[in-house]
Amino acid sequence: MTSNIANFDAVSLPVMKVYDFPTGPYPTRVRIALAEKGLQSRVEFVIVDLYKGEHKRPEFIAGKNYSGTLPVLELDDGTCIAECTAITEYLDALDGVPTLTGSTPREKGIVHMMSKRAELELLDAISVYFHHGTPGLGPTVETYQNPEWGFRQRDKALRGMRYFDAVLQGQPYVAGETFSMADITVIGGLIFAMLVELPVPEEYEALHAWYGRMLQRESVRNQPVFANP
Numbered sequence: 001m002t003s004n005i006a007n008f009d010a011v012s013l014p015v016m017k018v019y020d021f022p023t024g025p026y027p028t029r030v031r032i033a034l035a036e037k038g039l040q041s042r043v044e045f046v047i048v049d050l051y052k053g054e055h056k057r058p059e060f061i062a063g064k065n066y067s068g069t070l071p072v073l074e075l076d077d078g079t080c081i082a083e084c085t086a087i088t089e090y091l092d093a094l095d096g097v098p099t100l101t102g103s104t105p106r107e108k109g110i111v112h113m114m115s116k117r118a119e120l121e122l123l124d125a126i127s128v129y130f131h132h133g134t135p136g137l138g139p140t141v142e143t144y145q146n147p148e149w150g151f152r153q154r155d156k157a158l159r160g161m162r163y164f165d166a167v168l169q170g171q172p173y174v175a176g177e178t179f180s181m182a183d184i185t186v187i188g189g190l191i192f193a194m195l196v197e198l199p200v201p202e203e204y205e206a207l208h209a210w211y212g213r214m215l216q217r218e219s220v221r222n223q224p225v226f227a228n229p
C-alpha cells in the first residue's frame, strides 16, 4: 500500500491534531488509517487521559467533542471531527485517491456498511461489555454500570465474531477483495477483545487467519497497543 500523498506539496497539507489515547481500540483505528495513508508526520497527537476522565471535562465536551469520546481530529482551522468512520473518510479523501473507503459508489456503500456492521456487531458491543461488565475506566468515570447489559453485549460480540469468520471464509478482506476501513474496524474489535480478555473462539479459523495477516501490515503491527505484549 503506497501513499499518494507525494502528489501534494508537503506545505499544502494541513497540520492536524488528534486527541488520542494511544492504546485505545477506537483511537487505534484512526492511527492505522493515518499510517495507511502515510499521514502520521502531519499529525500532533494530544493525549487525553480516559482513566482521569479528561474526555468528560466540560471544556472537552464543549470545545472538542459533544459525545465525550476519543479520537477527535482537529484541523488547522480549528474544525473538530469526531467519530472514527468520519475521521477515516476525511483522511482518505485528503489526497483525492481513496484507498480505504471505496473508489466507486458500490465499493463505498459496501465498505461503509461492513464497517458500520463491525461497529454494531463487534466493536461497540465489546466496548459496552468493557464499560458495564468490567470495572472499565474506573468508578470516577463509570458512574452508571449495568452488568447484565454488559454481559449481553459480550455475547453479542461473540456472535459478531462468528459472523465475520463466516464472511472471511469467502473473501480475503471484510468488505471484499481489498483492504479497507471495514478491516480496520474489525481489527479495532479484536484489539478490544484482547484488552478485555475475550478470546476469539479457536473454531473461527478464517477470522484468526485474517487477523494474522492484518498483524503483518506495518500500519497495524507498529501500533502502541501491541507494544507491550
Ligand SMILES: N[C@@H](CCC(=O)N[C@@H](CS(=O)(=O)O)C(=O)NCC(=O)O)C(=O)O
Pocket: 021, 023, 024, 025, 026, 027, 050, 055, 068, 069, 070, 071, 082, 083, 084, 085, 127, 137, 141
Ligand atoms: N463512536 C465513537 C466511539 C469512540 C469511543 O468510544 N472511544 C473510546 C476510546 S477507547 O475505549 O477506544 O480507548 C472512548 O472515548 N471511551 C471513553 C468513554 O466511553 O467514557 C467513534 O467511533 O469514535
